[in-house]
Amino acid sequence: MNTAKITDGASEFPGSARASRALSGASPESCEEIRYSKRRLPHFERPWAKYAVSFSTYQRHPFVHEERDIVLRSVRYGHDRLQYELYVACVMPDHVHLLFEPQIKDQTPAGETVFWSLSEILHGIKSSTAHRINKLRGVPGPVWDRESFDRLIRSESDLEEKFSYICRNPWDSNVVDQNEDYPWLWTQELSSAGAPKTARGARALPNQ
Numbered sequence: 001m002n003t004a005k006i007t008d009g010a011s012e013f014p015g016s017a018r019a020s021r022a023l024s025g026a027s028p029e030s031c032e033e034i035r036y037s038k039r040r041l042p043h044f045e046r047p048w049a050k051y052a053v054s055f056s057t058y059q060r061h062p063f064v065h066e067e068r069d070i071v072l073r074s075v076r077y078g079h080d081r082l083q084y085e086l087y088v089a090c091v092m093p094d095h096v097h098l099l100f101e102p103q104i105k106d107q108t109p110a111g112e113t114v115f116w117s118l119s120e121i122l123h124g125i126k127s128s129t130a131h132r133i134n135k136l137r138g139v140p141g142p143v144w145d146r147e148s149f150d151r152l153i154r155s156e157s158d159l160e161e162k163f164s165y166i167c168r169n170p171w172d173s174n175v176v177d178q179n180e181d182y183p184w185l186w187t188q189e190l191s192s193a194g195a196p197k198t199a200r201g202a203r204a205l206p207n208q
Contacts, residue, residue, distance in 0.1 A: 047115055050087075050153040052162040053098045055122065058142040062093040067133050068184045071096060074129045076186065083116045083124070088166045091184040092175060097166040099153075123147050 057063060063071070069092045079086035084100040102121060104136065106114040130143035153159045169175075170182040 003193075030075065031163075041121070046152075048101065050099065050101045050159060051118065051150050051152045051168070052153060053100070053118070053122065054095055055126070055146055055148040056095040056145045058145055060094040063133075064137060068093070070136070071125075071129050071134045072184050072186060074125050074171065078121060078124060084121055087187065089186045090161055090166050090169050090182075092169065097169060098167055099159075099162055118148075118150055 006084065019162070027182070036140070071091045072089065073146045074084065074091045075096070077172055078084055079100070082103050087099045087101075088097075089099075090097045102116045102120075104113055105120075107118045108114060126144045131145050151162070153162065165172075167185065170185060173179055176182050
């Protein structure tokens with residue numbers, strides 16, 4: 001499987017039907033359009049930025065297979081509804097890795113573009129999956145840790161490194177054996193080619 005390929009400042013992923021915006025070399029801390037929020041961790045946001053995001057289950061409680069199915073479907077739902085361009089998603093037993101680019105949500109009367117925020121995207125994923133997982137378990141209770149870790153992608157090499165890391169995570173973490181497939185890894189290439197056949201190729205991604 002090929003990693004992300006950057007051509008003329010735009011990122012191209014196999015199977016992608018949507019254009020991705022050029023990566024900016026500007027420091028996020030100096031960009032006037034950055035949105036900043038903070039709970040326990042700082043969160044920087046800017047238009048057409050790409051983010052590597054991870055979040056964990058409550059008290060690292062491992063998901064069973066059906067629960068991982070629920071999470072992956074929810075992650076893909078936001079991508080299908082054009083909230084974000086999803087490049088790779090991996091639902092591990094007790095945490096989730098995502099690499100995506102928030103898309104345009106609306107436009108203000110003044111003509112300003114409004115993007116889906118990280119908090120909106122992650123709240124949508126966490127709240128919908130928590131409801132379905134609790135229903136599956138038959139008991140109420142927290143499903144996710146409250147905090148999420150997000151990293152702004154700053155360069156082509158950074159993008160490729162995070163894409164490769166997420167794709168290799170199930171095998172590098174010894175969640176599955178080297179000759180096994182991992183059904184909860186999704187990329188645009190896997191979506192079109194078939195995950196069971198192609199997931200094995202993630203083990204062969206070169207180190208960045």
